[in-house]
Amino acid sequence: MTSKTDTTRDGSRPLGRTLEISGLSFQWNRHHQPLGYPDVALPAGKHLFLQGPSGSGKSTLMSLIGGLIIPSSGSVHVLGTDLASLTGGQRDRFRADHMGVIFQQFNLVPYLNALDNVLLPCRLSQKRRDRSKPSPTDAATFLLDALNIPESHWRRPVTGLSVGQQQRVAAARALIGAPELILADEPTSALDSDNRDRFIELLLQLAAKQQSSVVFVSHDQSLAGRFDQKLELPALEATP
Numbered sequence: 082m083t084s085k086t087d088t089t090r091d092g093s094r095p096l097g098r099t100l101e102i103s104g105l106s107f108q109w110n111r112h113h114q115p116l117g118y119p120d121v122a123l124p125a126g127k128h129l130f131l132q133g134p135s136g137s138g139k140s141t142l143m144s145l146i147g148g149l150i151i152p153s154s155g156s157v158h159v160l161g162t163d164l165a166s167l168t169g170g171q172r173d174r175f176r177a178d179h180m181g182v183i184f185q186q187f188n189l190v191p192y193l194n195a196l197d198n199v200l201l202p203c204r205l206s207q208k209r210r211d212r213s214k215p216s217p218t219d220a221a222t223f224l225l226d227a228l229n230i231p232e233s234h235w236r237r238p239v240t241g242l243s244v245g246q247q248q249r250v251a252a253a254r255a256l257i258g259a260p261e262l263i264l265a266d267e268p269t270s271a272l273d274s275d276n277r278d279r280f281i282e283l284l285l286q287l288a289a290k291q292q293s294s295v296v297f298v299s300h301d302q303s304l305a306g307r308f309d310q311k312l313e314l315p316a317l318e319a320t321p
């Protein structure tokens with residue numbers, strides 16, 4: 082529970098928590114039953130594993146945390162900011178400044194090479210640019226190298242890379258500029274178990290190095306042990 086002393090003077094949530102979810106529910110439309118979520122308090126730099134059966138609302142929760150949709154009730158605070166208190170444009174800016182996202186389909190820009198894809202967040206956000214040390218290009222090449230993308234591939238069109246390489250480019254793009262929160266929605270579903278384990282190891286290592294928290298969605302229970310917190314969503318009850 083949040084005590085009065087936990088809150089900052091303007092009434093926002095504690096700064097030591099990257100993510101705080103309270104009394105949250107979301108209803109897509111009146112034909113769908115509302116999705117209810119347990120409360121979460123994720124301290125800075127800690128990692129959360131999110132699991133649950135298909136249709137239980139994992140991707141919806143990621144969209145709520147990313148500020149792509151707004152709660153029907155309850156709240157999502159990221160870094161002490163209530164996302165619902167921001168306008169759509171402010172949420173886009175907040176996301177660019179403070180969040181890195183890795184989706185199942187990677188969402189890389191097909192006509193850009195790997196390096197330019199990784200640099201995109203620095204083009205969109207001054208904060209991400211300023212935190213990319215010693216320069217955005219150096220930070221991008223460091224990450225591509227750390228994620229085992231050979232230098233000969235950095236300037237190739239991203240569509241010419243293997244699925245595993247594209248996924249690691251997407252991870253480098255999420256990590257650049259040390260966003261406080263990384264949202265990864267089933268990013269390993271296309272990989273075999275060796276590559277999947279190596280990818281998660283690297284992602285968590287690099288995130289820890291820069292104090293980023295990770296919220297990671299997966300169906301694969303065997304990965305849960307690597308995370309500080311686990312959240313299991315129950316199956317949606319069938320509507321009569």
Ligand SMILES: Nc1ncnc2c1ncn2[C@@H]1O[C@H](COP(=O)(O)OP(=O)(O)OP(=O)(O)O)[C@@H](O)[C@H]1O
Pocket residue numbers: 109110113116133134135136137138139140141142
């Ligand atoms: N854009 C949307 N419009 C309407 N309903 C949606 C939308 N996205 C998801 N839903 C509904 O919300 C519920 C939860 O879906 P969600 O995709 O969040 O579950 P999930 O746990 O991520 O599933 P999966 O593991 O299959 O990806 C489902 O009943 C789904 O049909």
